[in-house]
Amino acid sequence: MTPIARRGLMLVLSSPSGAGKTSISRALLAREGNLSMSVSVTTRAKRPGEVAGRDYHFIDPESFGLMVNRGELLEHAKVFGNYYGTPRAAVEASLAAGRDVLFDIDWQGTQQLRHAARSDLVAIFILPPSTRELEKRLKARAQDSAKVVAERMAKASDEMSHWPEYDYVLVNDDLEASVASVVAILAAERLRRERRIGLDDFVKGLREGQ
Amino acid sequence: MTPIARRGLMLVLSSPSGAGKTSISRALLAREGNLSMSVSVTTRAKRPGEVAGRDYHFIDPESFGLMVNRGELLEHAKVFGNYYGTPRAAVEASLAAGRDVLFDIDWQGTQQLRHAARSDLVAIFILPPSTRELEKRLKARAQDSAKVVAERMAKASDEMSHWPEYDYVLVNDDLEASVASVVAILAAERLRRERRIGLDDFVKGLREGQ
Numbered sequence: 001m002t003p004i005a006r007r008g009l010m011l012v013l014s015s016p017s018g019a020g021k022t023s024i025s026r027a028l029l030a031r032e033g034n035l036s037m038s039v040s041v042t043t044r045a046k047r048p049g050e051v052a053g054r055d056y057h058f059i060d061p062e063s064f065g066l067m068v069n070r071g072e073l074l075e076h077a078k079v080f081g082n083y084y085g086t087p088r089a090a091v092e093a094s095l096a097a098g099r100d101v102l103f104d105i106d107w108q109g110t111q112q113l114r115h116a117a118r119s120d121l122v123a124i125f126i127l128p129p130s131t132r133e134l135e136k137r138l139k140a141r142a143q144d145s146a147k148v149v150a151e152r153m154a155k156a157s158d159e160m161s162h163w164p165e166y167d168y169v170l171v172n173d174d175l176e177a178s179v180a181s182v183v184a185i186l187a188a189e190r191l192r193r194e195r196r197i198g199l200d201d202f203v204k205g206l207r208e209g210q
Numbered sequence: 211m212t213p214i215a216r217r218g219l220m221l222v223l224s225s226p227s228g229a230g231k232t233s234i235s236r237a238l239l240a241r242e243g244n245l246s247m248s249v250s251v252t253t254r255a256k257r258p259g260e261v262a263g264r265d266y267h268f269i270d271p272e273s274f275g276l277m278v279n280r281g282e283l284l285e286h287a288k289v290f291g292n293y294y295g296t297p298r299a300a301v302e303a304s305l306a307a308g309r310d311v312l313f314d315i316d317w318q319g320t321q322q323l324r325h326a327a328r329s330d331l332v333a334i335f336i337l338p339p340s341t342r343e344l345e346k347r348l349k350a351r352a353q354d355s356a357k358v359v360a361e362r363m364a365k366a367s368d369e370m371s372h373w374p375e376y377d378y379v380l381v382n383d384d385l386e387a388s389v390a391s392v393v394a395i396l397a398a399e400r401l402r403r404e405r406r407i408g409l410d411d412f413v414k415g416l417r418e419g420q
Contacts, residue, residue, distance in 0.1 A: 004381065125403075127412070131419045157417040168401045169409055171214065181401055188398035191378045191391055193335075199379055202337070207367040209341045 005197040008095040009189055010117050011035065012103045012110050012166075013182070015126035016156030018137040020172040024126065025104055027179045032186065035100045038091060041067065044082035057087070075105065075112035086113070095120055100186065107162035114165075122189045124182060125166035129173035215407040218305040219399055220327050221245065222313045222320050222376075223392070225336035226366030228347040230382040234336065235314055237389045242396065245310045248301060251277065254292035267297070285315065285322035296323070305330055310396065317372035324375075332399045334392060335376035339383035 015021040029035060041057045043064050052058050059067075064083045067073050076085030086103070094101050103113065114121050128134040131153075138152050163169055168185055172178045193199070225231040239245060251267040253274050262268050269277075274293045277283050286295030296313070304311050313323065324331050338344040341363075348362050373379055378395055382388045403409070 127416065131416050134416070153419075160413050160417055163409065163413055164403065166403055168398070169403045169406060170401060171412075181397065184394040184397035185401065187391065187394035188378070191380060191395065193374065193376060193379045196379060199373065202381075203370050203373055206337065206341050206344070207370055209363075 004199055004202050006098050006190060007120070007195045007197060008034075008097065008099045008101065009122050009186075009195060010038075010091065010095070010101050010103060010113065010120045011182075011186065011189075012105060012113060012121060012123040013126060014104075014106055014110055014123070014159070014162075014166065015172075016128065016134065016159040017152060018134050018156060019126045019128040020137070020175060020178065021104065021126050023175055024172065024178050024182060025102060027175070028182055029102065031179070031183065032100070034098075035102055035186070036094070038086055038101050038103050040084050040086055041073070042082060042084045044084075074116045075109045077106075077108060088116075100190075107159060107165060110162075110165065119194055122168075122185065123166045124168045124170060124185060125163045126178070127160065127163065127169065127171045129171055133173075214409055214412050216308050216400060217330070217405045217407060218244075218307065218309045218311065219396075219405060220248075220301065220305070220311050220313060220323065220331045221392075221396065221399075222315060222323060222331060222333040223336060224314075224316055224320055224333070224369070224372075224376065225382075226338065226344065226369040227362060228344045228366060229336045229338040230347070230385060230388065231314065231336050233385055234382065234388050234392060235312060237385070238392055239312065241389070241393065242310070244308075245312055245396070246304070248296055248311045248313050250294050250296055251283070252292060252294045254294075284326045285319045287316075287318060298326070310400075317369060317375060320372075320375065329404055332378075332395065333376045334378045334380060334395060335373045336388070337370065337373065337379065337381045339381055343383075 013021050013025055029037060039053065039057060041059050041064065043059060043061045046052060046058050050056065061083065064085065067085065067087070068076060072088055073085035074088045074091060076083060091101050105113070110123055114123070134156060135149070135153065138149050170178055170181050223231050223235055239247060249263065249267060251269050251274060253269060253271045256262060256268050260266065271293065274295065277295065277297070278286060282298055283295035284298045284301060286293060301311050315323070320333055324333070344366060345363060348359055380388055380391050
């Protein structure tokens with residue numbers, strides 16, 4: 001029989017900061033061997049502990065500008081004066097090889113990615129169970145001032161207004177349950193007809209009695 | 211916080227006879243408490259062991275005709291001189307109550323259902339791993355003549371040509387794995403944004419700091 005392969009997918013997790021996205025991503029990457037994080041390019045300086053090529057590809061602003069002009073980035077953004085972007089070639093190679101790629105990006109990146117990727121994209125929005133819980137997590141994170149926490153809450157509110165642009169919505173009131181939900185979404189999306197390569201020949205073989 | 215409910219979904223499993231659909235359906239119904247089989251109406255006589263209201267609703271041809279004319283059936287078909295159909299009201303009540311409904315129907319029924327149901331429908335096509343396996347299962351089923359087996363193989367071939375009309379495609383080479391796949395599809399589809407009721411108010415509450 002003709003073997004059935006599949007095209008990889010682009011899994012986007014977005015959420016307001018403090019909703020638990022990073023914990024979900026980590027657990028997911030540990031569990032799913034066929035899933036890896038997209039490595040962005042950035043113009044910002046390397047921080048202590050970061051590894052070039054693993055955490056980011058660190059490039060200068062001129063190289064970044066060239067990548068934008070050549071259409072080599074699937075999405076890009078400026079954050080606090082630094083540029084960040086997703087190189088198209090690495091993602092495309094992964095998808096073609098049937099490997100899935102995880103993106104931890106905000107609603108703006110997701111919009112750009114959807115425009116560039118279309119049916120390869122599976123976008124999940126993660127909500128906190130309550131404002132109180134969100135506030136608790138944002139406060140627990142560091143010894144930040146009330147002003148910084150209030151700014152983060154306002155940013156979280158903006159981010160949350162974009163849930164209708166996502167394919168799936170999770171309320172993260174339990175980390176294990178949320179990871180299981182994302183694992184189920186991955187398993188299901190991998191079985192979508194349009195991702196499977198060779199089904200045509202496989203069924204032809206079945207019908208011709210091979 | 212505003213609770214989040216969800217609208218139920220219509221899960222269709224189609225396959226050529228002999229691909230293992232009945233075993234998958236049985237295991238699924240045993241495992242998924244929130245899923246129940248749609249009960250069809252039929253004009254054929256009740257067979258020994260069948261229970262009215264559980265296996266079928268047995269009705270006369272005149273009542274069937276009335277249901278068709280009133281648009282009370284989501285899909286209907288004539289098979290070997292008898293009529294079969296899916297009553298709309300029971301399915302609609304289940305979906306509105308957040309319960310999922312399983313349909314064991316062929317490609318013709320699925321086409322009608324998709325027309326009537328649109329986004330409530332999740333359609334899975336199940337393929338046998340090989341023609342040899344399909345033939346083995348069709349032969350094992352009864353002491354049928356070679357002619358009957360050949361007719362079934364031809365019918366299976368016709369049925370299989372319709373795989374491109376389905377959302378998901380499974381190759382059933384292992385019952386447990388196939389059941390797990392359908393369970394994952396159910397879990398994922400239940401998290402789709404458009405099935406979730408009350409998300410709008412839930413996020414509004416989060417953003418207003420309730």
